[in-house]
Amino acid sequence: MEGKMTISVRELVSYVYRTGHIDERFQTNTALLEGTAIHQEVQKKYKEGDQSEVFLEYEFNKEGLLLKVQGRCDGLLISEEGPVIDEIKSTGRELDEIDETTHPVYWAQAKGYAFMYAEKEDLDQIQVQLTYVQKRTKDKKRMRRTFTYKELKGFMEETVEKYNSYAQILLHIREQKEKTVPDLKFPFQGYREGQRKLAGSVYRTVEEKRNLFAQAPTGIGKTISTLFPAVKALQLEDMDRVFYLTAKTITRTTAEESLLKMKEKGLMLRSVTLTAKDKICFQEETICQPDFCAFADGYYDRINGAIVDILLNETQMTRPVIEYYARKHRICPFEFSLDLTDVVDIIIGDYNYIFDPRVSLKRLLPDRKKKTAILVDESHNLVERARDMYSAAIHKQAYMTVAEDWQEEDDALAKISEAIGKDLMRFYSSTEEYVQWEQVPGELEENVERFLTQAEALLQEEVEGERKERLIDVYFQSQRFLKILEYVDDHYRLIGESKSQGDFSFKLFCLDPSHVLRETTKGFRSGIFFSATLSPFAYYKEMLGGASGDYILQLPSPYDASQVDVMITPLSTRYKSREKTAGEIARRLHHQVDHYKGNHLFFFPSYHYMEMVYHEFKKYTDVDAVMQERGMDEDRREDFLAQFEIGGRLVGFAVLGGIFSEGVDLRGDRLNGVAVVGIGIAPRSFEKELIKEYYNQKERNGYDYAYVYPGMNKVLQAGGRLIRSEEDYGAIQLVDDRFLSTKYLQLLPNDWGSYRILK
Incomplete structure (x- = not known):
């Protein structure tokens, strides 16, 4: 044929x-x-x-x-x-x-x-x-x-x-894909409650080239319920590829496991998992030059052989598989994984490969986007991530340091760096920590452009040392600044901030990322945004760039309310009350551990508050307790979670909104109780107040948009660690008197509705 x-x-x-x-x-x-x-x-x-x-x-x-x-x-x-x-x-x-x-x-x-x-x-x-x-x-x-x-x-x-x-x-x-996709059956004996509806909605959305916003409760099996129909949709005309986008490594692993389940049912297609360059690089220092790296030297002489080898012998190109073939063929594993995105059917990776204007896959040309569906897992995370992706800042002191570093060797670079420092200081206020600008001064933009030109010429040369590293950092900050400047409109505010030791920064702050998310998604065949906690739904649909013609789906929890004992403890966790109530909160947490045998995770709004209550808690009990450390790497995170064993009696203290309050799957008796101390609201800040003011002007509740909704999402995510399957039972204690106000009660999931108040 x-x-x-x-x-x-x-x-x-x-x-x-x-x-x-x-x-x-x-x-x-x-x-x-x-x-x-x-x-x-x-x-x-x-x-x-x-x-x-x-x-x-x-x-x-x-x-x-x-x-x-x-x-x-x-x-x-x-x-x-x-x-x-x-x-x-x-x-x-x-x-x-x-x-x-x-x-x-x-x-x-x-x-x-x-x-x-x-x-x-x-x-x-x-x-x-x-x-x-x-x-x-x-x-x-x-x-x-x-x-x-x-x-x-x-x-x-x-x-x-x-x-x-x-x-x-x-x-x-x-041919393997075209033969096996139509015959593929759902890889489990049956659908859980809600799974079939979610899977059907995803397939129909891709078929009709629409977008979908879906809230699917924890434990419903969101990954397989979105990946399976997306794979089935590969048999549609003008549908070639799927991007499965996540914010965390753990959810990438779940996607890989779902593809493996489908492979066991006969599916034959190729997938690649993208890992950040600094994580997958074989060298101690990531210097992509042939003189420094044997895996960069002659890369294009060997890449074709490596691609043929891996395509003939593998279907799932996970990080270990990529690393094996990269070592075998002596090629850069990161570039290898990017080259594979051109030929595979499923790509698993971070949000930034699609949404970040600075690092998105430039090889993803418009005609290919139109044949690609994007699945955005835990999409509530994308709101803050996008706000950060589309903001940028430059710092006076960084340019002044470059001026000092290069004044003897490159007078032109030193002078333009100093000029930018002076441009920034013109807007410095000795009386205000923050100032707002109406527009970016023309001379500042021109000087940053001149700085880039001068720095790029210098960096093409063979220069080494710490000053080169400092120059590279400032170069990329400047480049990012000019890139984000292209997006600045009435969704932005221009902020000057006085820093310590005489430094001053200028930030292009994205208040509302919804418009850029909408424009990005528009280039693809379909966008599927899903999470257990898109609550309140209208807020997240708006913030993720939803439009009136998009599909929406809100699934009820598949679990019985009797599986979880929800308690509200009305104690103040406000900053001024924390020292006064820390002892009583510790006592209530000890009471929970005493009445619900097994392992517990307690979440706090800050490290300092966590440590304060931890020391009080240790006065009540000799039960083993462990605390989240600042800056834990992946190995330390795994060690922390591995301590939660079936049949154990361990208490973990962690930070709300941190690495253990999302994407952690401690099934069955590995976790028996959760407590959330506080309502998750971020401290007041100049930027949060700007967000509040912006949405007030749009006739929304600015305080809710800036503080309440993002904070409560952290609470719901932390509580979602508890019930992960039909067999899970346990207790959730919400510690804060504000949980009893109408605003917060309305944001609680239906299956938390049978709460009791602990006096």
Whole structure:
């Protein structure tokens, strides 16, 4: 049977002709955007009759493979000698370092366009031009060559022949997917209550190219209930891939386990889990240069073999699997995992790969997004994450330090750094800690742009030491600042803050991330946002960018209210009352431990408060108690949780909203009781007050938006650690007199409704 594939010219020639190293001697995160701007600038200067972004395609029939190659050439120019295919490339290198042999992939891409145009127009020969633009100086260097139609046809046929064996592998794994997806059955004996409804809603949403906001209570099995229908939807027309996005490592593991369950039921498709570069890097220090890293040296000479090897032998490319094949083929594991995203069906990773404007996958082009569904797990977390992703700050002292570091060696860099420091200090107030600006001063923006240009030129050179590291930090802060500045509108506030020791910062603060989340989601076929705690629902739907046409689903808890004994202890946990009530709270917590045998987790709004009550608690009991430490790494977290054994009697003290209050799954007798001390409200702050004021102006309850709803979400998440299955029973104690007010009672889940008050 003849296999059919469609591929872009760039993908084709990149696979066949890429060679050499990963060399991030100094590459910027804005390279793609800069490249786009430079392309447009060159295209604007084309003469009348010249064309830009010309679509071309051609079908090759080679050894049972019908390969449709297509793409858009940057320019189709008219010259006295005939048409010219123009390929524009931006570069940070000096132009005199570049000659006709520097980038064979670029020439191959341009020749691909040239062949398709010559074929279409029946030309005997055609000119091909590479236009290099130096990013810093905007100087241009053009190289032009003439090729006969026969030369180009031979080149493209040879290219397709070299690609053919890899294409056959891709066709094979596509065939496996197409055969096994339709026959896949739900990988458990039956659906839990609510699971079928959630799964059906996800499938219908993807089928209809809509978005869904779903609140599905803890224990319903959200991961399998969203991944299974999304996998089934891969058989739909124009549906190629699924991104499963999470905020925490533990939920990535759950997604991997769900895919394994489906594999055991016969599913054959490929998935990759993306791990942060600093975590998966094999080197002690992450320096992506061939001189420092053997896994970067010659990466592109070995990557094709590694991809073929892993695709033929694995279906789930988890972190250990990626690391094994990366060591086997001596390639960078992080870049390897990114390269695999082009060919797998399911991608598991952090929110930032899709939503963060600075690190999102630039290779995810618009036509591929339209065939991709995104599943956003624990999506209540995305609100604050997005607010942070779309905010940025620069600091006076950082620029002044750069000025000192480089004043003798690079006077231009030192002067522009000092100028930015002075720009910032013009807005300093000796009487106010915070000041607001109406707009970013034009001279500050220009000076930051000049700083980037000067710093980039210096960082291209061989400089080492701590001052280089400081310069890199300030460079990326500056770059982020200018990137986020593009988004600034009435959803933002511009804040100046006086810091200690004379420092002063300027922050672009995103009050409302809903509009950027909506715009990002719009590029994909479907967005599925789900969590156990989208409460209140209208708030989270709005904050996550929901629109009136989106689907919504709110499922009741699958558990009986009798499985949990909810108690409200009306003691004050307000800051001024904490020392006075700490002893009584400790006594009430001890009472809970005494009456409910087994393991307990107690959550507090701060480390200091946790430690205060812990010391009081130890006066009442000799029961083993452990406390969350500040800055725990993954190994220490695992050690902490491993102490909660079935049949044990251990009390854990942890911080509300921290690493143990979400995504932790202590089933059965590993956890028998939870207490939440306080209502989770963040302390008043200038930024929180700005959020409150913003939503008041939008005729919302600003205090609830800024404080109450985010705080109560932490409470509900912490309480959700207790009942994880139909067999779980236990106690939840909510310690704060405000829990008895109407506002907070309305936010409690239905299955907590049969609470009792402890006097």
